[in-house]
Amino acid sequence: MADFLNSIGDKFYQSFIYDDRYLYFLDGLKYTIIIALFSALLGVIIGAIVALIRDYNKEHKRLLLLKKIADIYVYIIRGTPTLLQLMILYYVVFKSININVVIVGILTFGINSGAYVAEIIRAGFDSVGDGQREAAKTLGLSYFQMMKSVIFPQAIQKVFPALGNEAITLLKETSIAGYIGIVELIKASDIVSSRTYDYFFPLIISAVIYLFLTFLLSTIMKKVERRMKRYV
């Protein structure tokens, strides 16, 4: 038993402490967070714009070309694996351009998440109902005044839990960024494993960090959600 505990302790030491290997995990964590954060931001911006274009088209029958582009974008992103999108962006689109690989990661995950966010926000717009839109129209509000003051705030509030889900999905999905050479958490644990020939601790450590991150994220989301619920 003592031997067993000793060997566990030794393996943990080898995976985490020896040669400052915890720095790999810290660095991986840093990139995971950077990519998740900025791509989530990009995703929300793209998603909101796409949802607005589609909504505007539905209401005013204009911007037909932009609407078609938005439809095709959502169709392609939702119909292909994220890993494939990542590799296409890295090996094809940015092949001959000297660009930081982390930015390629952020772009990929942001563009990917944007399609899902667009669908979520669209559902939010639909949930507000036409009555308030009609009231806004008869009060002489422009489309953008109406969206900004009436529809958007309600839509976001209604779909906030779904957006939180998307954020968690996105955070976990960044784990495939290692494929194009970004040393995020999984890649970091991979590197450590290859030094120690032990997979147990590096993977468990990564798992614990992910669990902690998603726990933190969902706690924050819940707090914000509760704060938003003041008028229902």
Added chain:
Amino acid sequence: MFKVVGLYKNFDEVKVLKNINLEINKGERIVIIGPSGSGKSTFLRCLNGLETVTKGKVYFENKDISKKDGRETLKKCGMVFQSFNLFENQTVLQNITLAPIKNKLFDKRIAKKKAMELLDKIHLKEKANVYPSDLSGGQKQRVAIIRALIMNPDVLLFDEPTSALDAEMIEEVLELMKEVAKTGMTMIVVTHELGFAKEFATRVIFMNEGKIIEDGAPDEIFNHPKTERLQTFLGKIKKV
């Protein structure tokens, strides 16, 4: 004020309005009655462009409302809905002041002051800072009416304003509408409240199956109906 020429409206295959021709003058209080599905509400919504017409023209203050300047003049045409349609994310006060502020009718301070005056008139001053979900149906509808009034409209459309209300709240809304009428406001009302129509209207229009069947003074319509269709309609209502 309104001029409707050869108006048709189809929803896909369903012909809802069939050749409506009508002129509405300033100061008239028109009540539109008719059985469900006769096209009353659709007609009202065609007047302010909430529905695009299939064929024909609607003019408001001599301007074609399908054109840009016509749409601009429609800012002078307010509407009150069956389901109130207050902005749920805004307080009562914000509901009333949002449009006048955004349209630069008044600045914030004056808009607030006017809104509070109006709220005082309908005895809802103390509800200024609550959200619509805290109001009763009757209160919601009264707020919706002053929200439309603060825009200084030339005409107000009412689409079954009391149909979604509990019986005990109908009266407070009808009373407010009568108050508004005293200011000389042009009003066009779709309603099933025939008693109210009788004393409120200067002119009553009876619609059936997408057409205007009778159009006249309340006395003519209610006491001397010419067509069999109107007679049956009034007979059915009386029996109930």
